[in-house]
Amino acid sequence: MADATRNDEIIRTVGALPPGELAAFLAVAEHGGFRAASRTLGQTPSALSHAVAGLERRLKVKLFHRSTRNVSLTEPGRRLADRLMPAIGEIGLAVEELHERAASPTGLVRINCDANAAEQVLMPLLTRFMKLQPAMRFEIRSEGKLVDIAEGGFDCGVRAAELVSGEMIAIPIGPDQQHIVVASPGYLFGAPAIKTPSDLSLHQCVQLRMASGSIYRWEFQRRGEHVVVTTSGNLVVDQSRLLLAAALDGCGLAYITQWMAAHALADGRLCQVLADWTPPYPGLCLYYPRHRHIGTGMRAFLDFLRSPPSDSNS
Known part of the structure; x- marks a missing residue:
């Protein structure tokens, strides 16, 4: 509880500081001058100088020694920079990890499929995709009868092309059948x-x-x-x-x-x-409703089916 209270106090203190002032301070500290830091942040040296001066007023401490030729950290400024730099690094890593997780397809895809179609075509494709996207989950319901996939709670189905309604979007998968x-x-x-x-x-x-x-x-x-x-x-x-x-x-x-x-x-x-x-005829299709919202996981699977990567083990 004491740690939580302490963290709340820190959050309130930092939250009261304009983020632009902290960013200006850290950039000047890292690059050793206002001009070099200005190129990093895309601001003028004068704007950075005003931002740092504002932070010094709020903290009531001098953070930099300034001269016409040199800018260097004061002892309080150095201590602040030493504390903030690792924290900023951790924040950056946290945001980067969040973006990576958001970019990786996740979720559950439910597929209705004829049992033979699942064995012949769907499962080999599915296992390859799941190796590429291990966070994805799939559930296959194999049955002989055709069902309304929307009413049945399925994201998509796999059937012979001739059985797929024109109201559906269909993606051919696998070879011709015979x-x-x-x-x-x-x-x-x-x-x-x-x-x-x-x-x-x-x-x-x-x-x-x-x-x-x-x-x-x-x-x-x-x-x-x-x-x-x-x-x-x-x-x-x-x-x-x-x-x-x-x-x-x-x-x-x-x-x-x-x-x-x-x-x-x-x-x-x-x-x-x-x-x-008994000539060959068009093969299997994965199909889904034309107007249904498609999640990121399902979208990634559809993209894979349209252009599956070559299997290096084959």
């Missing part, structure tokens, strides 16, 4: 040939039930022809990873992303069919 039809070699051995999408009616097709309750329909395109096929099969799942597992186990054909099937295709555990009917 849904393909795959099956295990064991399932395809001796099965009817698959040359066109209509041949799928002769096969077991693993179904994907969407969060809306509907069964996902398989889309195909070739040379301007667009075909949507309602498939059938004995197995229905609600996650894309289960589609992959079912195909690997020989349960039938699966319609999944090329990214998800890549390793199994490379090592021969899966084979692709109807390759000429």
Whole structure:
């Protein structure tokens, strides 16, 4: 309590002194003259002389010896300067640290995202950004259904570009996507040939039930022809990873992303069919409401997504 009272007294005493007079005193003390100090503060030597004289009157002590050729500190002036200089340095460091903290993005960003999109594209970008901005925090809610991100309390969402409303601002992230039809070699051995999408009616097709309750329909395109096929099969799942597992186990054909099937295709555990009917399409976008206020943390993340720095470890 005694220290607090003492500090209050000091603050009141210093607060009663015009800051310009203290600044003038310290500048003259540091540079050894009014002319040199005037260049630092951007004031005339005469103005600095008046400011120092005002401080001396308030403190009732002489701070400088003055002559036509020389200006030097008096003993009380030297003691005052010795005390104030470290304090001014600490104030400068405190202000500098405050500016650095203010310049560093902080805060929480909540993202609504499809689980596969989060795994494939969002998480690699997010981890790189968080290494650059460790004060940032993120929360990802992965779910299959589309939600109103504004009503749900999310800052942004990640979905396929075709699903993003024109009322949103969208930033493309990641490569083009591609849904393909795959099956295990064991399932395809001796099965009817698959040359066109209509041949799928002769096969077991693993179904994907969407969060809306509907069964996902398989889309195909070739040379301007667009075909949507309602498939059938004995197995229905609600996650894309289960589609992959079912195909690997020989349960039938699966319609999944090329990214998800890549390793199994490379090592021969899966084979692709109807390759000429499944071209790539525009990939994922991070999107957010056009008219919502954007905080500094979210703004920094958006800037990163628009031009992510190269990864020196890749």
